Structures are given as structure tokens and as C-alpha cells.
Amino acid sequence: MDLDPVLLSRLQFAWVIGWHILLPAFTVGCASFIALLEGLHFFTKKDVYLRTSNFWIKIFSVAFGIGVVSGIVMPFQFGTNWSRYSDAVSNVLAPLFAYEGLTAFFLEAAFLGVLLFGRKLVPAGAHFFSAVMVALGTLFSSFWILAANSWMQTPSGYQVSDGRFFPSDWVAVIFNPSFPYRLAHTVVGFYVTTAFVVVAVGAYLIRRQPSAPEGRTMFSMAFWLLTVLVPLQILIGDQHGLNTLEHQPAKLAAIEAHWETSNDVPLVLFALPDNATASNRFTIAIPHLGSLVLTHSLDGTVKGLKDFSPDQWPPVAIPFFAFRLMVAVGFVMLGLVVGSLWLRGRGRLFESRLFLRACLWAGPLGFIAVLAGWTTTEVGRQPWIVYGLMRTADAVPPSLTGFDVLLSFLGYAIVYLIVFPAGAIIMARIVRKGPGDVTIGQSPVESGRPSRPITVQLQVSGDA
Numbered sequence: 001m002d003l004d005p006v007l008l009s010r011l012q013f014a015w016v017i018g019w020h021i022l023l024p025a026f027t028v029g030c031a032s033f034i035a036l037l038e039g040l041h042f043f044t045k046k047d048v049y050l051r052t053s054n055f056w057i058k059i060f061s062v063a064f065g066i067g068v069v070s071g072i073v074m075p076f077q078f079g080t081n082w083s084r085y086s087d088a089v090s091n092v093l094a095p096l097f098a099y100e101g102l103t104a105f106f107l108e109a110a111f112l113g114v115l116l117f118g119r120k121l122v123p124a125g126a127h128f129f130s131a132v133m134v135a136l137g138t139l140f141s142s143f144w145i146l147a148a149n150s151w152m153q154t155p156s157g158y159q160v161s162d163g164r165f166f167p168s169d170w171v172a173v174i175f176n177p178s179f180p181y182r183l184a185h186t187v188v189g190f191y192v193t194t195a196f197v198v199v200a201v202g203a204y205l206i207r208r209q210p211s212a213p214e215g216r217t218m219f220s221m222a223f224w225l226l227t228v229l230v231p232l233q234i235l236i237g238d239q240h241g242l243n244t245l246e247h248q249p250a251k252l253a254a255i256e257a258h259w260e261t262s263n264d265v266p267l268v269l270f271a272l273p274d275n276a277t278a279s280n281r282f283t284i285a286i287p288h289l290g291s292l293v294l295t296h297s298l299d300g301t302v303k304g305l306k307d308f309s310p311d312q313w314p315p316v317a318i319p320f321f322a323f324r325l326m327v328a329v330g331f332v333m334l335g336l337v338v339g340s341l342w343l344r345g346r347g348r349l350f351e352s353r354l355f356l357r358a359c360l361w362a363g364p365l366g367f368i369a370v371l372a373g374w375t376t377t378e379v380g381r382q383p384w385i386v387y388g389l390m391r392t393a394d395a396v397p398p399s400l401t402g403f404d405v406l407l408s409f410l411g412y413a414i415v416y417l418i419v420f421p422a423g424a425i426i427m428a429r430i431v432r433k434g435p436g437d438v439t440i441g442q443s444p445v446e447s448g449r450p451s452r453p454i455t456v457q458l459q460v461s462g463d464a
Contacts (some may be wrong), residue, residue: 003402006393009081012409014378016073018371019416023067025370028142028187029194030060031135034115036221038131042124048213053131054119055214055435056198059427061116066423073412081405085385085395092158092165092173093148100144107137142187150179152386153377154247165386177247181240182377188233189373192333193366195229198222199336200363201431203356214435216350219359223340223349230337234330245294248387249303251380254316255323256290260304265290270324273316278306312383319380326372329365336362 034056041049075097078086114122114130122130157172158165167173199222205215244252252258257273257280258265267289271280291300305313336359343349350356385392 003406005081005400005402005405006396008402008405008409009077009396009400010392012081012405012412013077015409015416016070016077016412017374019420020067020070020074021370021374022367022420023063023070024138024142025190025193025367026197027060027063027067028138028190029192030056030063030197031131031138032191033194033198033221034060035128035131035135038128042128048217051435052214052217055430056218057116058430062423062426062430064112066419069419070416080408081400082385082395083397085390088163088390088395089152089165089386092151092167095167096144096148096151096174100141104137104141104144107133107140111137139187142190143183146183146186147174147176147179150182151176153182153381154178155386155389160389165389178240178243181236181243185233185236185240185373188229188236189366189370192226192229192233193370195222195226196333196366197363199226199359200361203359204431205434206350207353207356207360209434210350212434212436220344220349223337223344226333226337227341230330230333234334237330241294242296245302248381250305250308250312251314251319252294253303253305253308254314254380255319255376256294256302257316257320258290258302258304259306261301261307262304263291263299263301264288265294265300265302267293271320273320275310275313275316278310314380314382319376322372322375322379326369326376329369329372332362333365333369 034053037049037053037056040046041053111130111133114127115134118127118130151173154177155165156176157167157169157174159168160166198218202215202217202219202222205212206219209215241252244255256265257268257271259278259280264287266285266287268280268283268285271283271285273280288298291302292298294300294302305316339355339358340349343352343355381387383391383393385395
């Protein structure tokens with residue numbers, strides 16, 4: 001059997017990052033939520049914010065630990081599976097990853113221990129400050145990682161010498177054409193993801209004990225945030241689409257399954273795209289609306305894939321359906337936000353059993369949207385690893401064999417299928433115990449509510 005090392009390397013990287021991205025998608029928003037709760041407790045002295053913060057700190061610690069361990073594998077693959085790519089782009093991207101370590105790593109490493117275990121050891125203001133620093137660390141990490149990814153999508157500020165990329169303008173490298181839109185879209189998406197997890201947990205706690213203030217507090221706070229962020233995310237996504245139309249027209253054509261260049265483009269709701277015949281089957285589309293949505297003009301021109309060489313086409317069906325899944329999830333989120341406003345206006349936000357059940361099932365929505373969006377972005381730019389400049393197939397070293405990749409892939413698969421479900425089980429147990437039973441760095445009496453203390457042992461290796 002012929003094992004293709006390029007295909008297997010792609011599948012292995014997709015497997016690893018597909019699992020790993022679930023953690024920052026939650027921890028970035030969770031860190032900011034904890035900082036907000038710490039601030040509210042510091043300024044109002046209300047115990048409900050303290051208990052709620054302690055509860056989410058425990059969940060955050062588990063997710064953060066898994067995220068660090070799973071993230072170590074990411075740079076490791078650059079040397080084993082993608083060494084040609086690493087050799088070509090190291091002068092541009094290695095400093096960006098180093099800046100992440102110098103900013104995000106030091107903030108998180110310096111203040112995470114205070115946040116987790118320093119409640120009784122430092123003044124309340126210092127504990128609040130540590131929460132803010134951890135939150136800033138996660139945002140700095142997002143900044144530098146997305147700067148690197150965006151450069152691969154829309155490279156700028158470089159020159160090429162002997163097949164290697166060298167920076168000629170660091171401002172242009174970091175603030176490349178797609179970076180502001182990708183950063184805003186991703187970070188807001190992470191916040192939305194966390195908010196829906198908080199909504200689901202809050203709904204569970206309200207259904208179990210309707211009078212408990214912690215569930216009501218987190219449920220209400222999350223929906224206020226979503227009321228702002230979900231419409232904002234739709235607006236940012238639209239602007240990101242305009243940017244993609246300008247700088248990655250082949251990707252946009254694949255996302256919309258447009259084959260012919262036209263200034264009267266329909267909005268394709270459903271189709272079965274076929275790369276081999278360069279056509280769609282079973283198409284359901286709304287005439288004229290595609291030009292309006294994609295260009296903000298009824299007669300806006302959208303390039304079709306036939307304007308590009310067939311060897312530069314991505315596998316159209318994957319980004320086409322991934323994008324529609326992301327959009328569908330976005331509309332479900334918007335519907336839940338509208339429902340929350342309607343119930344809140346009638347004083348029934350915590351009373352509707354049907355709505356609480358819907359919110360309970362809405363917890364994974366953000367993760368689905370993040371995975372669908374990542375698939376759209378990364379598969380849509382194929383066959384390029386550096387858009388328009390370096391092909392993914394040329395990034396794999398010739399010495400790498402399919403058996404080598406298959407062996408490591410199976411190892412990663414087994415480990416991840418143990419670690420991630422185990423982490424999910426631990427977090428689910430924390431949720432079942434509820435906020436009143438979670439004590440981190442303080443006694444049950446100090447938490448403002450009698451409970452059975454739990455000993456927390458967290459061991460993190462590597463970057464943590």
C-alpha cells in the first residue's frame with residue numbers, strides 16, 4: 001500500500017490542531033470572564049462573584065493544562081513533518097513565535113499560580129491583578145499566533161533570497177492585509193464560544209437549583225455579552241469576507257462554489273460542487289443576491305475559479321460546506337440571543353424550561369463554529385501553505401515516509417483520545433458539584449457558603 005506522506009501529514013496536522021484549538025477557543029474567553037468576575041467581586045464585595053469566579057478558575061485550570069500539553073505538539077511537527085516550510089519561513093515566523101513567548105508566556109507563567117492558589121496568600125487587589133494579567137496573556141498569545149497565520153494567508157513585508165523568506169518591513173509582516181480582520185473575527189469567536197459554554201452551565205445549574213444565585217449570575221452575564229458580540233461577529237465576518245475577496249479571490253470562489261466570473265452572482269445556498277467537471281449539481285440559489293452579499297453591490301464582479309489554473313483550486317466541497325455550517329450555527333446563536341432578550345423583557349429569562357433546555361444543548365455551538373471556520377480558512381487556501389508563494393506539497397521533506405507519519409499519527413490519535421475525554425470528564429464533575437463546592441486557595445467558610453473542600457492538584461509540564 002502506497003502511503004502518501006503529504007496527505008498523512010495534512011491529516012495529522014488537522015487532527016492535532018483540530019483538538020488543540022478547542023482549548024484556546026475556551027480559555028481565551030474564560031480568562032477574561034474570570035478577570036471580570038474578580039473585578040466585580042473586588043469592587044462590589046459580593047460573594048456571588050467570588051463563588052462564581054472560583055468555580056470557573058477550577059474549570060479553566062483543567063482546560064489550560066490540556067491546552068499547554070496539546071499545544072507542544074504543534075511546533076514539534078514543524079520540524080518533523082514540515083521542515084522545508086520551517087527552513088523557508090523561519091526568518092519571518094520564528095520571531096513572531098518568540099514574541100509570543102516573551103509576552104504571553106511570561107504573563108501566564110508569572111501570574112497563573114497566583115490566580116490558582118493565591119487567594120489566601122496575596123491581597124484581593126493582587127489576585128484581581130493576576131486574573132487580568134492571565135487574561136492579557138491569552139490575548140497576546142492570540143495576537144502573535146494569528147499574526148503568523150495571517151502572514152501565511154496574505155504575505156507582505158518580505159523578500160525572497162535563495163528560496164527563503166526574509167523580513168523587509170516588520171510592521172507590514174505583522175499587520176499584513178488580513179490580520180486585523182482575522183484577529184477580530186477569531187478573538188470575538190473565542191469569546192462567543194466561552195459565553196455559550198457559560199450559558200449552558202448556567203442553564204444546567206438553574207434547572208438543578210432555580211434559587212441558586214451563581215447559575216443566574218453567569219447565565220445573565222453571558223447573554224448580555226452575547227447580545228453585543230453575536231451581531232458584532234456577523235459584521236466582522238462580512239468585513240473579513242470583503243478582505244478575502246480582495247486578497248484571496250480563489251478562496252472566496254471556492255467558499256461560494258463560483259466557477260464563472262460574473263457581475264450577477266447568485267447566492268448559492270446548497271450545491272454539490274464537483275472539481276472534476278468544474279460545476280455544481282443540485283444547486284439551490286437566490287438570483288442576484290450573491291453579488292450584493294459578497295461585494296455590497298448588486299452588479300459587483302466576483303471572480304470564478306475558472307480564472308485560475310486548476311492546479312491552484314482547493315477541494316471546493318470542503319470549504320463550501322464548512323462555511324455554510326459556520327453561518328448556520330451563527331444564525332442559531334442569533335436566534336438564542338433574540339430569545340433571551342424577549343424573555344428578559346418579560347421577566348422570564350430564568351423561568352422558561354424550554355429555553356433553558358435549548359441553552360443547555362447550545363454549549364458546543366461555539367466549538368462547532370470555530371472548527372468550521374478554521375476548516376474554511378485553511379482548506380480554502382490550498383494548495384498553498386504560504387498563499388501564492390509556496391505549495392503545501394513542497395513543505396514536506398523528501399526523506400519523510402508515509403509509514404513514519406502513520407506511526408506518529410496513530411500515537412497522537414491514541415493519546416488525544418485519552419487526554420481530551422479525561423479532561424472533559426473532570427470538568428463535567430466540577431460542573432455537577434456546582435460553585436458552592438469549589439474552593440481554590442481558600443476555605444469553604446471564606447467562600448461565603450459552607451461546602452466540602454476539594455483538594456486540587458494540577459501538574460503542567462512544558463510551556464506552563
